[in-house]
Amino acid sequence: MGHDNQKIEEFFYKNNEQVNNPIIKSFLSDSKNLYLVQKAILYPTEINKKLVDESFQSHYKNIRKVKYVSNLIYFFSLDFDKKRTRLQNRFLLILDRGVSEEGGTTAKELIEDESNEKELNNIVGVGLLDNIEDEQLLKSLQKLTVKQLQILEMIYVKDLTTKEIAQKLRTTPQNISNLHRKALNKLNHTLRKKGE
Known part of the structure; x- marks a missing residue:
C-alpha cells in the first residue's frame, strides 16, 4: 500500500503543472474521478485509461455547458438592463415642461x-x-x-x-x-x- 501511495505522489509531482489547471483540479475534486485516476496510475491498462478519458470528457462537456449558460445569463442580463434603461429614458417624467x-x-x-x-x-x-x-x-x-x-x-x-x-x-x-x-x-x- 505504501508503494502505491508513493507511485501516485510521484505522478502528481511530475505532472504538477497540469494538475494545477483549474479544469483538472475540479475534475480531481470529485472522489469518483480521483479514484479512476489513481487506479489508472497504479494499473495503467487501456480500460482504466479509457475510463479516465471518458469521465474527463464528460466533466469537460459539463463545464463548457455551465460556462455557456453562465455567459448567456450574463449577456442576457446586460441586454435586459440596456433595454430597461432605454425604456425608462424614453418615458421620463419632466416636471419643468x-x-x-x-x-x-x-x-x-x-x-x-x-x-x-x-x-x-x-x-x-x-x-x-x-x-x-x-x-x-x-x-x-x-x-x-x-x-x-x-x-x-x-x-x-x-x-x-x-x-x-x-x-x-x-x-x-x-x-x-x-x-x-x-x-x-x-x-x-x-x-x-x-x-x-
Missing part, C-alpha cells in the same frame, strides 16, 4: 407641497385677490396656480425681493423668477383673449 402647448403652468407647479402649506398661509396675509377690483383681472388671477398667486402677492403686496421669497419658499431665486414670469405671461395671455 409646460402642461399645455402654450407652456404656462408646469407639472411641478401643480404638485402641492403640503409641508410648506402652513408656512405659506402664514406668509400670505392680506390676499392679492382681496385687493383686485377689476373683474376680468380677478378672473384671470384665479386661473393661476396657488404658488404663482403667492409669488405675485409677495412681490406686489408684500414688496419682497426674489431672494427673500426664495428663502421663504425654500427654493432658488431663479425658480421664483421663472414662476413670476410664467404667471405674468399667463395673465397677459388670458387678458388678451378676453379683450378680443
Whole structure:
C-alpha cells in the first residue's frame, strides 16, 4: 500500500503543472474521478485509461455547458438592463415642461407641497385677490396656480425681493423668477383673449 501511495505522489509531482489547471483540479475534486485516476496510475491498462478519458470528457462537456449558460445569463442580463434603461429614458417624467402647448403652468407647479402649506398661509396675509377690483383681472388671477398667486402677492403686496421669497419658499431665486414670469405671461395671455 505504501508503494502505491508513493507511485501516485510521484505522478502528481511530475505532472504538477497540469494538475494545477483549474479544469483538472475540479475534475480531481470529485472522489469518483480521483479514484479512476489513481487506479489508472497504479494499473495503467487501456480500460482504466479509457475510463479516465471518458469521465474527463464528460466533466469537460459539463463545464463548457455551465460556462455557456453562465455567459448567456450574463449577456442576457446586460441586454435586459440596456433595454430597461432605454425604456425608462424614453418615458421620463419632466416636471419643468409646460402642461399645455402654450407652456404656462408646469407639472411641478401643480404638485402641492403640503409641508410648506402652513408656512405659506402664514406668509400670505392680506390676499392679492382681496385687493383686485377689476373683474376680468380677478378672473384671470384665479386661473393661476396657488404658488404663482403667492409669488405675485409677495412681490406686489408684500414688496419682497426674489431672494427673500426664495428663502421663504425654500427654493432658488431663479425658480421664483421663472414662476413670476410664467404667471405674468399667463395673465397677459388670458387678458388678451378676453379683450378680443
